Amino acid sequence: xxEVKVGIIGFGTVGAGVASCLLANGDVIASRAGLRVExxxxxxxxxxxxxxVEVPEGILTTDSDAxxxxxxxxxxxxGGLGVARELILKALEKGKPVVTANKALLAERGDELFxxxxxxxxxxxxxxxxxxxxxxxxxxxxxxxxxxxGKIVGILNGTCNYILTRMEAENADFDTVLxxxxxxxxxxxxxxxxxxxVDTAHKIAIMASLAYGEWFxxxxxxxxxIRGIDLLDLKFALELGxxxxxxxxxxxxxxxxxxxxxxxxxxxxxxxxxxAGVFNGVLVKGDYVDEVFxxxxxxxxxxxxxxxxxDIVDVALNLKFGSHSRVPAFxxxxxxxxxxxxxxxxxxxxxxxxxxxxxxxxAAVSAVLGKYGISISSILQKEGQSADNVSLIIVTHESLEAxxxxxxxxxxxxxxxxxxxxxxxxxx
Amino acid sequence: xxEVKVGIIGFGTVGAGVASCLLANGDVIASRAGLRVExxxxxxxxxxxxxxVEVPEGILTTDSDAxxxxxxxxxxxxGGLGVARELILKALEKGKPVVTANKALLAERGDELFxxxxxxxxxxxxxxxxxxxxxxxxxxxxxxxxxxxGKIVGILNGTCNYILTRMEAENADFDTVLxxxxxxxxxxxxxxxxxxxVDTAHKIAIMASLAYGEWFxxxxxxxxxIRGIDLLDLKFALELGxxxxxxxxxxxxxxxxxxxxxxxxxxxxxxxxxxAGVFNGVLVKGDYVDEVFxxxxxxxxxxxxxxxxxDIVDVALNLKFGSHSRVPAFxxxxxxxxxxxxxxxxxxxxxxxxxxxxxxxxAAVSAVLGKYGISISSILQKEGQSADNVSLIIVTHESLEAxxxxxxxxxxxxxxxxxxxxxxxxxx
Numbered sequence: 001x002x003e004v005k006v007g008i009i010g011f012g013t014v015g016a017g018v019a020s021c022l023l024a025n026g027d028v029i030a031s032r033a034g035l036r037v038e039x040x041x042x043x044x045x046x047x048x049x050x051x052x053v054e055v056p057e058g059i060l061t062t063d064s065d066a067x068x069x070x071x072x073x074x075x076x077x078x079g080g081l082g083v084a085r086e087l088i089l090k091a092l093e094k095g096k097p098v099v100t101a102n103k104a105l106l107a108e109r110g111d112e113l114f115x116x117x118x119x120x121x122x123x124x125x126x127x128x129x130x131x132x133x134x135x136x137x138x139x140x141x142x143x144x145x146x147x148x149x150g151k152i153v154g155i156l157n158g159t160c161n162y163i164l165t166r167m168e169a170e171n172a173d174f175d176t177v178l179x180x181x182x183x184x185x186x187x188x189x190x191x192x193x194x195x196x197x198v199d200t201a202h203k204i205a206i207m208a209s210l211a212y213g214e215w216f217x218x219x220x221x222x223x224x225x226i227r228g229i230d231l232l233d234l235k236f237a238l239e240l241g242x243x244x245x246x247x248x249x250x251x252x253x254x255x256x257x258x259x260x261x262x263x264x265x266x267x268x269x270x271x272x273x274x275x276a277g278v279f280n281g282v283l284v285k286g287d288y289v290d291e292v293f294x295x296x297x298x299x300x301x302x303x304x305x306x307x308x309x310x311d312i313v314d315v316a317l318n319l320k321f322g323s324h325s326r327v328p329a330f331x332x333x334x335x336x337x338x339x340x341x342x343x344x345x346x347x348x349x350x351x352x353x354x355x356x357x358x359x360x361x362x363a364a365v366s367a368v369l370g371k372y373g374i375s376i377s378s379i380l381q382k383e384g385q386s387a388d389n390v391s392l393i394i395v396t397h398e399s400l401e402a403x404x405x406x407x408x409x410x411x412x413x414x415x416x417x418x419x420x421x422x423x424x425x426x427x428x
Numbered sequence: 429x430x431e432v433k434v435g436i437i438g439f440g441t442v443g444a445g446v447a448s449c450l451l452a453n454g455d456v457i458a459s460r461a462g463l464r465v466e467x468x469x470x471x472x473x474x475x476x477x478x479x480x481v482e483v484p485e486g487i488l489t490t491d492s493d494a495x496x497x498x499x500x501x502x503x504x505x506x507g508g509l510g511v512a513r514e515l516i517l518k519a520l521e522k523g524k525p526v527v528t529a530n531k532a533l534l535a536e537r538g539d540e541l542f543x544x545x546x547x548x549x550x551x552x553x554x555x556x557x558x559x560x561x562x563x564x565x566x567x568x569x570x571x572x573x574x575x576x577x578g579k580i581v582g583i584l585n586g587t588c589n590y591i592l593t594r595m596e597a598e599n600a601d602f603d604t605v606l607x608x609x610x611x612x613x614x615x616x617x618x619x620x621x622x623x624x625x626v627d628t629a630h631k632i633a634i635m636a637s638l639a640y641g642e643w644f645x646x647x648x649x650x651x652x653x654i655r656g657i658d659l660l661d662l663k664f665a666l667e668l669g670x671x672x673x674x675x676x677x678x679x680x681x682x683x684x685x686x687x688x689x690x691x692x693x694x695x696x697x698x699x700x701x702x703x704a705g706v707f708n709g710v711l712v713k714g715d716y717v718d719e720v721f722x723x724x725x726x727x728x729x730x731x732x733x734x735x736x737x738x739d740i741v742d743v744a745l746n747l748k749f750g751s752h753s754r755v756p757a758f759x760x761x762x763x764x765x766x767x768x769x770x771x772x773x774x775x776x777x778x779x780x781x782x783x784x785x786x787x788x789x790x791a792a793v794s795a796v797l798g799k800y801g802i803s804i805s806s807i808l809q810k811e812g813q814s815a816d817n818v819s820l821i822i823v824t825h826e827s828l829e830a831x832x833x834x835x836x837x838x839x840x841x842x843x844x845x846x847x848x849x850x851x852x853x854x855x856x
Contacts, residue, residue, distance in 0.1 A: 133717035135571025143563025146737030289561035306717035309574030321751035
């Protein structure tokens with residue numbers, strides 16, 4: 001098979017990008033891959049809108065069933081958990097390999113999709129589901145195949161990173177920047193999937209599964225977003241030599257693995273701290289390769305299309321050589337005895353509390369921390385507008401999340417502490 | 429074929445790393461790749477030295493011919509252009525796929541090696557030849573397969589980057605830091621391959637061929653190293669907002685391609701400027717993916733082993749599925765009408781000259797630049813030890829290399845200029 005017919009279901013932004021890429025770069029792709037990838041069909045209910053890409057006549061259809069029947073490779077770019085799932089299952093059940101960028105569906109229903117692909121002897125590929133155009137799925141599956149992966153730390157959501165970058169650059173608060181991001185098209189009308197960390201969680205769940213070889217899904221991922229992050233903390237963090245980023249983290253230790261999404265302080269001068277605006281960055285630590293860092297566009301029509309097209313070529317080559325599941329998706333059976341809950345996480349902490357500026361405050365707070373074996377690395381007390389409300393920032397040495405949580409509850413109850421304690425983990 | 433016998437020729441540092449990785453992570457590799465990679469033989473003339481890795485009895489041999497006969501995959505880690513070439517050709521001629529980290533041999537004799545592999549229906553893989561553990565060869569061949577690559581800019585030699593980093597950090601001159609690097613094992617006894625830019629040229633030649641699909645070899649690569657770089661210029665560059673790095677650059681424009689290695693000013697705050705010490709960084713610009721940046725260890729036992737093992741798995745999978753040359757190496761026929769010579773390069777320039785501090789110097793220098801249509805972006809004149817010898821730094825707008833070369837010759841002949849003009853290109 002030296003020509004492969006590709007059908008795209010969903011002619012939205014990314015669909016238009018993929019069509020554009022296949023049409024514009026078909027010659028390069030053919031010479032690199034040794035086969036022709038033909039854009040055969042595009043299915044969408046909307047046959048009218050201008051997508052900014054000129055497709056050959058007769059390609060557009062509303063009939064996705066016929067597309068699945070006719071094409072060798074099915075590209076699902078509908079999005080969401082409903083129709084997309086049905087279309088993917090339908091294609092897989094007919095033995096047609098599927099390429100998708102649908103991180104939400106993968107993270108929520110990966111089990112079903114991967115087992116269906118296996119059952120019907122075909123492939124599901126999903127490079128575009130994580131970090132847009134950056135080929136990090138391929139790196140984890142193939143380029144770093146010889147490594148036990150210790151840790152993955154990623155900035156995986158462009159909307160959140162854009163908001164945090166603008167807040168710092170413009171001294172603006174969260175709500176102002178979020179509203180601006182919405183106007184500029186960098187945030188969805190309903191931004192909750194992004195800013196509450198769910199989108200990042202989808203991506204870290206996929207990467208953790210790739211790294212550790214076992215399909216985890218979303219359930220074990222601990223998720224905190226950036227809603228209501230205070231400009232004050234961004235500024236104090238900078239003063240201490242850190243920048244606040246929303247991180248997706250997967251970590252394996254002593255036979256257990258943890259997956260979490262939360263804002264964290266990242267040291268200035270590191271590559272992760274330098275990921276700005278809508279960009280994505282992913283750090284992978286393997287036992288042989290050590291740390292490898294990837295940076296690029298995590299979203300957008302063309303960058304996402306680049307990843308989708310790479311997958312199309314891979315599944316087309318699998319068809320050509322009869323090598324479906326060339327790289328098996330996930331390990332059978334569990335590698336990890338358990339998924340470690342958030343309470344077992346150990347890290348350093350930044351905590352800010354608004355306190356009454358009276359003698360004995362620091363002593364009282366320190367006593368609570370000491371009770372839980374949490375030792376203090378540095379203290380910063382800032383003058384406030386009044387002696388009734390000053391910021392006290394405490395940075396701890398490495399401590400256990402469970403201890404820190406208990407200490408925070410007790411500190412909040414102290415009468416000189418005005419409540420609403422802010423707590424951020426530090427990712428060194 | 430669900431088990432593949434691997435033979436390593438050359439039990440030096442990297443050979444020991446590969447053996448260690450295959451032995452320690454064989455289970456992970458097997459579960460990820462769906463096949464077992466068995467370390468069957470290691471050939472080396474030295475059967476005695478301790479390499480810090482315990483290999484099963486009976487594996488070590490001095491007989492590389494028997495190894496080639498017995499193994500399914502041959503890993504060449506001898507290095508150099510002589511024996512290594514013969515061994516690779518011997519293996520390929522027997523239809524055995526070869527994995528190598530030998531950038532010098534590839535860059536110098538790639539034509540012969542690739543055509544032999546093709547003739548005998550087998551593969552030659554070489555991820556470890558560029559940027560150590562960073563999976564950038566795979567990214568160029570597969571992950572970015574849908575893109576026309578515009579430009580590649582890489583920091584590809586850890587020794588040079590270490591030297592430049594230490595010079596800046598310690599205010600030390602080139603010779604001092606080179607000597608120290610030698611003592612610490614970061615520079616070879618004969619460091620010329622590194623510091624004269626040849627090693628970087630090998631790597632950029634390989635990457636350019638991958639990106640543009642045509643085997644270029646070393647001949648069209650313009651090469652300047654870092655020998656004799658002046659601490660003074662590192663300092664002035666910093667003052668102007670740049671850091672000097674040794675870059676390998678491949679660029680395609682209007683149907684021609686240029687390949688060059690030279691020190692260049694890179695703007696502070698960019699990822700490339702932040703590549704420090706022995707690390708490597710590679711920026712790839714594709715027409716769909718935009719800029720993707722990769723960072724990691726470019727050398728060292730374990731990082732290189734990570735890349736070699738990834739290749740071993742890829743060729744093993746090709747054996748399993750009968751998919752040799754799954755991704756063809758290079759395009760047949762030339763994509764580019766021509767290779768553009770260095771004189772056709774356009775960029776901004778930093779130039780420093782030592783001048784006599786008298787009226788009319790700047791006017792005279794500007795007049796020469798003006799004659800060649802080179803316009804000045806900024807001028808910095810520093811006080812010197814005496815009025816007879818002050819530093820005049822001129823930064824130009826984008827200009828043509830051919831014009832700049834001619835201007836420099838004329839400026840050097842001016843009687844108020846003391847000669848030895850330093851010229852660096854700026855990579856914005």
